[in-house]
Structures are given as structure tokens and as C-alpha cells.
Amino acid sequence: MDALPARAHTNLRHAATVTPVGATRTSVSIGAGRIESTPTPGAYRVDLRDHLIFPGLINAHDHLHVNAVPALHAEAPFPNSYAWISAFQAHFQDAQVMAALQLPKALRLRHGALKNLLAGITCVAHHDPWHPVLDAEDFPVALLRDYGWSYALGWPGYGPPPLESFAATPADQPWLIHLAEGTDAVACAELAQLDQLGCLASNSVLIHGVGLSSRDIERVIAQAAAVVWCPSSNLNLLGRTLDPRRLCAAGRLALGSDSRLSGARDLLEELAGTLDRYELDPSQLLALVTTQAAHILRMPSRGHLQPGAAADLVVVEDLGGDPVRSLVGIERSRIRAVVRDGMPRIADPDFAEWFAAAGVDTVLVRLDGSPKLLARALAEPALLALEPGLECAAAAGSVEHELAAASGSYR
Incomplete structure (x- = not known):
């Protein structure tokens, strides 16, 4: 080999x-x-x-190990990601879902990485606990390695606690968290909660941000924080995504695919879906998966x-x-x-x-x-x-x- x-x-x-x-x-x-x-x-x-x-290309948000898990199909948009997670609990009993999750996790992680490589993505921010296979010499893609993370403010049972994780992350490394992933009052209140915790800083990288108001976006920019935009996942789960223009113009936006469990097939398909939409030109889109993503994720060699x-x-x-x-x-x-x-x-x-x-x-x-x-x-x-x-x-x-x-x- x-x-x-x-x-x-x-x-x-x-x-x-x-x-x-x-x-x-x-x-x-x-x-x-x-x-x-x-x-x-x-x-x-x-x-x-x-x-x-x-x-x-840089995929600023993926869950590599679930790209072969069948998606949950819903008749109506969810108000927030927590409602989707709750609905997914019954989906775990689906025979195809169980079969997919019974595959070795190392194999599923390699599959998620290969999916990215086939579409020209050579570096991925994997938003989940580390696994030994990610250190394999022949792993298909490079990974964001120097960072901190928490899963979400409203899902404390998975991943490091937000305040503890943020405090342990050096200021020169990105700190990732799903935030404002929804359209209801719960999602729309999360930036203020994060700010009150003291976890909104220049290294804070907020995943999704659908529920951010215009005032919230200005607050994110003022703090030199950033958002990772996953439009296909947002539209599939929530029926809406954020307006990317202000964050993009400020250099505080990157693009992610969020895995096939909810998002596009890959980042290349995500780019195609945003082309000629949202008033972003092709060069701006390219920046979201190259220069801006590298700057936000603190990866100067990429x-x-x-x-x-x-x-x-x-x-x-x-x-x-x-x-x-x-x-x-x-x-x-x-x-x-x-x-x-x-x-x-x-x-x-x-x-x-x-x-x-x-x-x-x-x-x-x-x-x-x-x-x-x-x-x-x-x-x-x-x-x-x-x-x-x-x-x-x-x-x-x-x-x-x-x-x-x-x-x-x-x-």
C-alpha cells in the first residue's frame, strides 16, 4: 500500500x-x-x-462518520435542530439506519473523507470527537487539528460543555459550536446566551446561524467571530437559511456541507447550489472554501x-x-x-x-x-x-x- x-x-x-x-x-x-x-x-x-x-478546497463543517446514514424525511420544516434530533430518535429503529451505524466507525470516517476528496476537498473540519483512524497516514483528507469545540448550547449530553471547552481553547485556535440552527425563539436567542457566557470572541466559529438577526450578525462581525454557512442542510431541515452577504463581505463566512445526513452530496454540489443565488459572485464563493475558510479556521498553510x-x-x-x-x-x-x-x-x-x-x-x-x-x-x-x-x-x-x-x- x-x-x-x-x-x-x-x-x-x-x-x-x-x-x-x-x-x-x-x-x-x-x-x-x-x-x-x-x-x-x-x-x-x-x-x-x-x-x-x-x-x-476546505470543507469548514462536516460530520464524516454519518455520510452513509439515510436521511430523515419530514413533511414540514423543523423549528430548530433540537426538534430534528428528537425526531431522529425513532429513525434509529429504521433497518437501513441500523445497518449503516453497525459498520465500523473507522470505515465510516474514511468514507466521509473519501466523499470529500472525490469532490476536490482536501481539508475538512470534522465536528465530532476525535478517533484514532483520523491520524492514519493514508487518511484521505487533511483535517483541522488545532481547535476546540462544543456541540450546541441546547444539547449538553454530547461533546464538551461550552463554557469549559471555550475556556480551554487557546485564543489563537478556532472554537466551534452549532448555534442558532433554527427559526424559532429558541434558536434566535442563542447568540445572546453565548455572549452572556463570555464565549463570543474572535476565535468563535458559529455553525449555521440561521436564527441570527441583522443585529446579531453585526455583533458577530464586531467581535471578529465567524459563521459557517451550510445552506442545503438549513433548507432541508429548517426551510430557510441565513442571508450570507454581510458576513461574506466582512470576511467572516465559510462554507460547509454538514454531511449527507442533512446536507448536499458534497461541497462541490453545495457550491453549485449557491451559484447565481444569494447575490454572491463565483470569486466570493471560491473564497468561502479557500482563503476565507483558511483564515477563519486559522490554517495559514491552506x-x-x-x-x-x-x-x-x-x-x-x-x-x-x-x-x-x-x-x-x-x-x-x-x-x-x-x-x-x-x-x-x-x-x-x-x-x-x-x-x-x-x-x-x-x-x-x-x-x-x-x-x-x-x-x-x-x-x-x-x-x-x-x-x-x-x-x-x-x-x-x-x-x-x-x-x-x-x-x-x-x-
Whole structure:
């Protein structure tokens, strides 16, 4: 099984790099899992003309271990998340839910991470207790590690108590809590409660914030706190989401997917759902999953492509026009390559030589019908079986035939 530390020096040539501030025609040099200022002599070269390179995306909120759990379908919106949690207790008796939760937690966590990686997300803020598998060398994505958290003000039985957790979190690390996840008086009162506890500060990261009033939002901005916006989850559970414009303009907003239990399939689908809505332009949306997310979560080596940054990248074809739209709004099967820690992890088959040069053994798979090469370390059968739209190509036909067809399609 290949391991991430086998880092090869690579020079990605003739592409344009894209960040929220624009596109620049340049080469990207990779060594020791980081972006370097100059290419290493003799580095393996990848010709990416007519392609765009984006920073690996950051999912600012996910519950990785529940992405294979069937969602609870309700006839009407819930007034708040506590009502949804209460209704879900009966859903635990559903045969499909029980079967999903009987799977090993380590496998479910890896599945949630793989779901993210397939959509170009290379770093995730996992809002739940830590598990040893999250420290595995071949875990599919990077994780937010230096932080504090509590679950919610109104759900004291799960996770660290808010006041105790906040006090134990260093001021230079983010502190995460679900807050104002609802539309009723209970949710709308939570920011004031948090403030009264003394837990609203510049490192406070509030998840959802649907019940925040305009005055509340100004209070959040004044304290230099931030909100993670999960619109699909909000609309599915509550029938409403917050107006993101003021927080976004102030640089105090990031985007999260909140897992498939309530939210979108992945962050890429979340971006597509917000495109041309909410009066946010594509560059602002890109910032929510790169530069702004990295700033809010205190991760200075992520969300950008400057020397010293983690070499986590997303490569797509240049579709012309606004370069950001070449990524924001596309389907995950159209991503050409996802690079994690300087190594290709999933890519189109015509990048086979890149995998070989990096020492990454691969398996041919199909992702939503499109052939891909996936790092063998991420292709255990039990893991593939959990992800809809992902299957081992060899199980349904000749590998040689699949590779030949795929190679021809990208000439």
C-alpha cells in the first residue's frame, strides 16, 4: 500500500493558477508535500496546458462518520435542530439506519473523507470527537487539528460543555459550536446566551446561524467571530437559511456541507447550489472554501498557492470565460485530478504516468460513469461500496479496454 510520505518532486507546467483574486499563468513546483518557490532540477514534469490549478478546497463543517446514514424525511420544516434530533430518535429503529451505524466507525470516517476528496476537498473540519483512524497516514483528507469545540448550547449530553471547552481553547485556535440552527425563539436567542457566557470572541466559529438577526450578525462581525454557512442542510431541515452577504463581505463566512445526513452530496454540489443565488459572485464563493475558510479556521498553510502552502490542489480543464466557473458549479466527475500532500490521489487515466512517477499504485474505478485512477490505498472494497457512483471498473469489464477508451477520450 502506498504511503503519503513517498513525496516526489513535481513541476506542473503551463497551467493557470486560480484563487479568489484572479488567475495567473505560472508553473507550480511541489516538493516534500509543499509548494516550492522554484522547481527542483530533475523534477517530474506534468504538462497542464489548457488547465487550471485551484487550491484544494476546505470543507469548514462536516460530520464524516454519518455520510452513509439515510436521511430523515419530514413533511414540514423543523423549528430548530433540537426538534430534528428528537425526531431522529425513532429513525434509529429504521433497518437501513441500523445497518449503516453497525459498520465500523473507522470505515465510516474514511468514507466521509473519501466523499470529500472525490469532490476536490482536501481539508475538512470534522465536528465530532476525535478517533484514532483520523491520524492514519493514508487518511484521505487533511483535517483541522488545532481547535476546540462544543456541540450546541441546547444539547449538553454530547461533546464538551461550552463554557469549559471555550475556556480551554487557546485564543489563537478556532472554537466551534452549532448555534442558532433554527427559526424559532429558541434558536434566535442563542447568540445572546453565548455572549452572556463570555464565549463570543474572535476565535468563535458559529455553525449555521440561521436564527441570527441583522443585529446579531453585526455583533458577530464586531467581535471578529465567524459563521459557517451550510445552506442545503438549513433548507432541508429548517426551510430557510441565513442571508450570507454581510458576513461574506466582512470576511467572516465559510462554507460547509454538514454531511449527507442533512446536507448536499458534497461541497462541490453545495457550491453549485449557491451559484447565481444569494447575490454572491463565483470569486466570493471560491473564497468561502479557500482563503476565507483558511483564515477563519486559522490554517495559514491552506487555501492558497504561495510557496510554503500545503501541496493540496484541484486540476480542471479551462472551460473559458470566468476561470472560477471552471470549478465552481461543475460535476465531480469532470475534475481532472485531485492532489493531496503533493501526490495525485484520484485523476483521469491519462495521468497514469504521474501516479507512477510519484510511486502511487492505482486502481481503475468509475466515478459517476467516468473512468478514473484512484490511489490503491483508498480503494478497499468496503470503502468503495459505501460511495454511490463509485465502483471498481475491473469488476464490470476489462481494465485494458477501459484504459484504452479513457485515453482516447482525452487526446
